[in-house]
Amino acid sequence: xxxxxxxxxxxxxxxxxxxxxxxxxxxxxxxxxxxxxxxxxxxxxxxxxxxxxxxxxxxxxxxxxxxxxxxxxxxxxxxxxxxxxxxxxxxxxxxxxxxxxxxxxxxxxxxxxxxxxxxxxxxxxxxxxxxxxxxxxxxxxxxxxxxxxxxxxxxxxxxxxxxxxxxxxxxxxxxxxxxxxxxxxxxxx
Amino acid sequence: xxxxxxxxxxxxxxxxxxxxxxxxxxxxxxxxxxxxxxxxxxxxxxxxxxxxxxxxxxxxxxxxxxxxxxxxxxxxxxxxxxxxxxxxxxxxxxxxxxxxxxxxxxxxxxxxxxxxxxxxxxxxxxxxxxxxxxxxxxxxxxxxxxxxxxxxxxxxxxxxxxxxxxxxxxxxxxxxxxxxxxxxxxxxx
Numbered sequence: 402x403x404x405x406x407x408x409x410x411x412x413x414x415x416x417x418x419x420x421x422x423x424x425x426x427x428x429x430x431x432x433x434x435x436x437x438x439x440x441x442x443x444x445x446x447x448x449x450x451x452x453x454x455x456x457x458x459x460x461x462x463x464x465x466x467x468x469x470x471x472x473x474x475x476x477x478x479x480x481x482x483x484x485x486x487x488x489x490x491x492x493x494x495x496x497x498x499x500x501x502x503x504x505x506x507x508x509x510x511x512x513x514x515x516x517x518x519x520x521x522x523x524x525x526x527x528x529x530x531x532x533x534x535x536x537x538x539x540x541x542x543x544x545x546x547x548x549x550x551x552x553x554x555x556x557x558x559x560x561x562x563x564x565x566x567x568x569x570x571x572x573x574x575x576x577x578x579x580x581x582x583x584x585x586x587x588x589x590x
Numbered sequence: 591x592x593x594x595x596x597x598x599x600x601x602x603x604x605x606x607x608x609x610x611x612x613x614x615x616x617x618x619x620x621x622x623x624x625x626x627x628x629x630x631x632x633x634x635x636x637x638x639x640x641x642x643x644x645x646x647x648x649x650x651x652x653x654x655x656x657x658x659x660x661x662x663x664x665x666x667x668x669x670x671x672x673x674x675x676x677x678x679x680x681x682x683x684x685x686x687x688x689x690x691x692x693x694x695x696x697x698x699x700x701x702x703x704x705x706x707x708x709x710x711x712x713x714x715x716x717x718x719x720x721x722x723x724x725x726x727x728x729x730x731x732x733x734x735x736x737x738x739x740x741x742x743x744x745x746x747x748x749x750x751x752x753x754x755x756x757x758x759x760x761x762x763x764x765x766x767x768x769x770x771x772x773x774x775x776x777x778x779x
Contacts, residue, residue, distance in 0.1 A: 414636070414637065415636035415637030415638075415639075416637050416638070416671055417671070420671060421671060424671065425723055428719055428720070428723055428725065429723070429725050432720060432725070432726075434719075435718045435719035435720045435723070435725070436716075436717075436718055437716070437717045437718065437719065438714060438715065438716050438717070439680055439681055439684065439713075439714075439715045439717065439733075440712070440713060440714050440715075441681060441684040441685065441688060441712070441713040442710065442711070442712045442713070443685075443688035443689070443692060443710065443711045443712075443713070444709075444710050445692050445696065445706070445708070445709035445710070447603070447604035448603065448604030448605050448696070449604075449605070449693050449696070449697075450604075451688065451689055451692045451693065451709075453681075453684065453685035453688045453689065455677045455681040455684070455685075458667060458669075460667075460669055460670070461669045465667055465668075465669050467667065467674060471676050471677040471681070473662070473677055473681075473682065473685035475685065475686075475688075475689030475693070477693065478647060478649075478654055478656065479654075480647075480649055480650045480654050481649070482605055482606070482609060482610060482613065482697075485656065487660050488644045488660040488662055489689070489693075490685075490686045490687075490688075490689035490690035490693060490763070490764055491628055491686065491690065491763055491764060492628055492630060492642075492644040492660070492662075493662060493682050493683075493685050493686035493689060494682075494683065494686035494690075494764055494767065495628065495630040495642065495644070496630065496632075496642035496644075496662035496664065496679075496682050496686075497664075497679045497680065497682035497683035497685075497686055498679075498774070499630060499632035499640065499642045499664075499679075500632070500640055500642065500664030500678070500679035500682060501679035501680065501683075502776070503632060503634050503640045504638050504640065504664070504666065504678075504679060505722070507634065507637070507638070508638075508671075517634070519634070520633075520634035520640075521631065521632065521633050521634070522631070522632045523629070523630070523631045523632075524628075524629060524630040524631070524632070525627060525628075525629050526627065526628045526629075527625075527626070527627050528625075528626045528627070528628065528763065529624045529625055529626065530617055530623075530624040530626065531617070531621060531624045532761070533694070533761045533763065534614055534617055534618070534624070535761070536617065536618050536621070536624070537621075540624075541766055541770070542760075542761055542762060542763045542765070542766035542767075543763040543764065543765075543766040543767035543770070543772055544628075544763070544767060544772055545773075546772070546773045546774070546775065547772065547773070547774045547775070548775050549774060549775065549776040549777070550776075550777055550778075550779050551776065551777070551778050551779065552778075552779040553778065559778075562778065563778055566776065566778055570776050571731075572721070572722045572724075572731055573731060574679070574680055574717065574722065574731045574732040574733070575679055575680060575683055575732065576731070576732075576774055576776075577730055577731035577732040578683065578731075578732035578733060578768055579767055579768070579771075579772040579774055580771055580772065580773065580774055581730070581732070581771065582768075582769055582770065582771065583732055583733055583735070583736065583768040583769065584734075584735045584736070584769065585687070585735070585736045585738060585765060585768055585769055586735065586736070586737050586738065587691070587738040587739075587740065587755065587759050588738070588739055588740070589739075589740050589741075589742065589748075589751065589752055589755055590739050590740065590741040
């Protein structure tokens, strides 16, 4: 029974640190494990309402099959001619960025043994419809800029938290996809 | 009562076409109406789970205040050390892209009086963890590429549908943000 102490798992920030470090090591040793493919299908419902389903993911050298899909609904607020039944597409983009930065921060904090008490963040993004409507071709379609403020509570020194936030930014997939070009190939079936 | 015929609103694709064209005209005449600001707040819950809330939007020269926020939860599947309670951040990004392309297509089809019967789309995106984990600095953090296939059913000729899909791509905010650089400024409070 005393063996249980030495094999005790360490849960930090809700993540099993041993399992996390084990995953890092396994991927370093067998690089094929790092390959992933994400898939989604989208169905237009009516007007500004549409739903995206995600189910299977390829990763860890196998198909990762969920029992049920997760569904994300998008709509537009009334002033953008929708019914406001859910967040709109660009708000889903902010949710993706928020989630990726936060989870990347939490994982690297856990890997370094840093316990986080609270992580909140706020996002602000300016846009204009002048480009979308073809009124001014000098105005881009998407956000001019996204401003993010993180508020992180932890016993760790501020320098450590700043270092972890910089690491989260450097290693976040969604941050990378927004700040660098991501090819998107669209075809009609 | 006969006047009702000439003022009858035309609903195409679940969108009030008169209202849509009226919005386009109003913005062309008063460009300030085109300005928008989107906001979101994110709260880490535990482990890979975090939630983004969106409530107010600035647009149409006023604060557009929702009664209740919309909440988007993110988690990771088990093989990425989460509990799979919801889609993950990069899947939310695919949902954002799917939603933006679809809604932009539906709005421009409506503006041109083209009735759409079905719009479905599928998304595939390859990624590798080698960059994220710092194993190979030549591997990017985000998707290498996103491949999108649209399946559109409509009585309109295929050339018209192709033209509308090309317009949706050209005018989509999320497509623009992914395929061109979007500045993201992150700071610690």
